[in-house]
Amino acid sequence: MSDSPAVDSPVVAALQAALAAEHAATWVLQVLAARSAPDTALRGVLEVAVADHLGRRDHLATAVAARGAAPVGPAAVYDLPTPLVAPADLRAAGAAVETALAPAYAGLVAATASSDRRWALGAWRDVALAAVRLGAAPAVTPGI
């Protein structure tokens, strides 16, 4: 994230919104990974997803701070989707989390340009692919 708009700029707002979404996604996916322990394949997919979200969360927090704003923090707790019993439930919940993140990155694409926009496009692609890995059907325009 290279340019330095004002703290209350559309770019900062979009970064903060994506960061808030990543906080929520990370929390929910960590719970899903913990509950998927008997299914090692699913747990592996979810753990990779968590690591990816942590990386993007840190990138976004750094980008917000670089613009002189205080990065939005995580909530104390998030509502979990239900039910979360069978592996199919966990997969569906994970896919829903990934799918729900795409609009945040669409907003970031709209608000940014050049290398920042390219990063946002990469993040959008990554969450779209993660959704498919967790069983989501491919879409024509995921996220919009």
Add this chain to the structure above:
Amino acid sequence: MPDPTATRRRVLAGVPTLGAAVGVAVGTAGLLGGCSPPAAPSTVPPPADDAGLAADRALLDGLRTDLAAVAAVVRARLARPGLPAAERRAMTSLRRLHRAQADALGAPRDVLPAGAAGVPTAPGATAVPLAEERWERRLTTAAVAAAEPRLAVLLGALAAGTAQHRALLPTPDGGAS
């Protein structure tokens, strides 16, 4: 002096409803859980100027041509006799995707005839994955270059959708890539 609003409408002709894509980030966290999203200042960036809109028109023209080319590769592959059922299903899904993308980009469907320049008449097993990979990169590059934010969002969405479909293409040994 052209009317900028009318010009913008023409550039975005064929673009599906995108209002929700700009500024939708706020509230996404609510979909994921029960957290309170940050305060919601507008994330709508300024629209492109006339020069930017002209560049976007050229960008769209190029994309329509490239889409016709990649769609022709898929059509040629689909026409091959004896295609395995899994691959036939995947090619049919790609063909639907390309038609939807043509609609989104305001392009005619299936504009390149079989055997057109640059389109293999009997593409091998790797031709389609490679063409789709190039198409996804092309959409991403165009999204970065787009002057109009809503066009950037549309192209980003099309790139993400292409990536999703590409991920489900069967590999030569019959699995998903």
